[in-house]
Amino acid sequence: GAYDPASGPPIFLKYPPSALALPQICSVFDVKIISVVRPLRQIEQTRLRRGWGPEYGKLGAEIVYRHLSRVLHAHTHPHLRVKYDEALSSPLELARRLVEFGQLKVGADQIEAAAAFVSRPSSMPAPAAGNAGP
Numbered sequence: 001g002a003y004d005p006a007s008g009p010p011i012f013l014k015y016p017p018s019a020l021a022l023p024q025i026c027s028v029f030d031v032k033i034i035s036v037v038r039p040l041r042q043i044e045q046t047r048l049r050r051g052w053g054p055e056y057g058k059l060g061a062e063i064v065y066r067h068l069s070r071v072l073h074a075h076t077h078p079h080l081r082v083k084y085d086e087a088l089s090s091p092l093e094l095a096r097r098l099v100e101f102g103q104l105k106v107g108a109d110q111i112e113a114a115a116a117f118v119s120r121p122s123s124m125p126a127p128a129a130g131n132a133g134p
Contacts, residue, residue, distance in 0.1 A: 010102060019064045022071040031077050032102060035068055038084035091118035 012034075018025075025031060040058045047057030054060070072079055080101045087094050092115040099106055 010104075016060070016064045019068045019071070022067065023074075026071065026075050026077060033068075033072065033077050033079045034082065034098065034101065035072075035079065036082045036084055036087060037065070042084070087118060091115040094118070 010032075013025075022031075022033070038061075040061055043061045044058040046052075047054070071077075078101070080097065082094060082097075092112065095111045095114040095118075098104075098114075099111060
């Protein structure tokens with residue numbers, strides 16, 4: 001049913017293969033979809049650089065993007081599309097857009113902290129291969 005703001009914060013599914021279950025999720029929950037997209041070429045370059053399996057590169061991204069496209073075409077759920085490069089170049093603006101889209105009740109300090117997290121130095125270690133994805 002509809003999300004009850006009094007019930008606590010919303011749930012975010014970050015793992016890209018979640019897109020495969022979107023039809024089922026959409027049939028049960030009141031959803032807003034946020035998709036972060038990146039050119040397949042860049043996804044594949046990252047996979048190769050990090051030594052991840054093929055499912056974490058272009059191959060997996062094509063499947064995820066295809067399923068996401070079908071869901072967005074078949075349903076009328078609110079959708080916010082974010083380009084990966086824009087997230088990196090303008091994290092504060094993105095954080096503000098996400099708060100507005102999600103109708104989240106957060107303070108300016110939380111928005112700035114979220115933007116700072118995205119802006120962290122590239123020297124930070126990459127996620128473990130099991131947590132990686134397109």
